[in-house]
Amino acid sequence: MTHRTTPRTIAGHTVGGDELLLIAGPCTVESRAQLTTAADAVLAAGATMLRGGAYKPRTSPTSFQGLGPEGLELLREARERTGLPIVTECVDPRDVERVAAVADVVQVGARNMQNYTLLTELGRAGMPVVLKRGLSATLAELVSAADYIRNGGSDDVVLCERGIRTFETAYRFTLDILAIPVLKGMTDLPVIVDPSHAAGRRDLVEPLSLAAIAAGADGLIVETHPDPDAAVCDGPQQLHTRDLPAYVARLRDAAAIGGRA
Numbered sequence: 001m002t003h004r005t006t007p008r009t010i011a012g013h014t015v016g017g018d019e020l021l022l023i024a025g026p027c028t029v030e031s032r033a034q035l036t037t038a039a040d041a042v043l044a045a046g047a048t049m050l051r052g053g054a055y056k057p058r059t060s061p062t063s064f065q066g067l068g069p070e071g072l073e074l075l076r077e078a079r080e081r082t083g084l085p086i087v088t089e090c091v092d093p094r095d096v097e098r099v100a101a102v103a104d105v106v107q108v109g110a111r112n113m114q115n116y117t118l119l120t121e122l123g124r125a126g127m128p129v130v131l132k133r134g135l136s137a138t139l140a141e142l143v144s145a146a147d148y149i150r151n152g153g154s155d156d157v158v159l160c161e162r163g164i165r166t167f168e169t170a171y172r173f174t175l176d177i178l179a180i181p182v183l184k185g186m187t188d189l190p191v192i193v194d195p196s197h198a199a200g201r202r203d204l205v206e207p208l209s210l211a212a213i214a215a216g217a218d219g220l221i222v223e224t225h226p227d228p229d230a231a232v233c234d235g236p237q238q239l240h241t242r243d244l245p246a247y248v249a250r251l252r253d254a255a256a257i258g259g260r261a
């Protein structure tokens with residue numbers, strides 16, 4: 001498959017080259033104890049970066065919206081403790097400075113893919129960004145959204161396929177595997193996959209992850225929690241942290257077959 005991916009160095013890691021980017025962590029930061037346990041597990045499993053939302057773009061305004069600044073502070077502590085770079089979401093252009101002060105990589109969620117003010121501000125802040133595909137966005141729209149960040153001033157954009165809306169209701173979203181090679185032919189940006197939000201179920205996370213690697217993904221962003229049954233959000237899809245080392249080992253084996261580290 002021909003691709004034009006240009007590797008980026010993001011938080012000390014080469015993304016889009018031979019190294020598989022493995023971002024893991026809870027959907028949302030819930031408490032110091034939860035994040036510390038998760039962060040230690042992510043480090044021990046050999047993942048590359050820690051994810052965790054302090055600001056959550058919830059479908060219902062009455063759902064938990066994240067711990068906000070307190071969550072950012074817990075993420076800062078987790079980085080100090082583990083040395084893992086932090087990936088966390090920004091949902092509001094007014095919070096860019098606050099989030100950028102803690103994040104090594106800012107996540108833009110599916111629901112904000114076309115929030116052009118947010119994208120431009122993140123570019124202006126010079127932040128590396130994981131840009132998730134909107135629930136009903138075409139690949140051309142995703143690439144155009146990335147251009148807002150790039151035109152703002154940051155070229156370190158990683159595209160993320162996280163499943164799209166289709167007529168199928170048997171699982172949460174439909175992971176568009178074809179998006180991986182096709183995006184890599186359309187743009188020089190690295191492409192990663194979020195199997196957790198696509199699947200909505202933890203038993204489907206590993207097969208989707210392996211499929212993504214086989215299709216040439218540059219990495220994965222996956223949810224993991226020390227006690228998924230008690231998770232504040234997205235419990236059913238979060239891998240138990242005790243299952244993370246074996247999962248990561250199997251991904252690394254699969255990646256090695258494709259010549260990646």
Ligand code: PEP
Pocket residue numbers: 027053057108109110111132162194197
């Ligand atoms: C998330 O990563 O927790 C999230 C909300 O993802 P998405 O924007 O893809 O739904």
Ligand code: MN
Pocket residue numbers: 027028197223233234
């Ligand atoms: Mn989630």
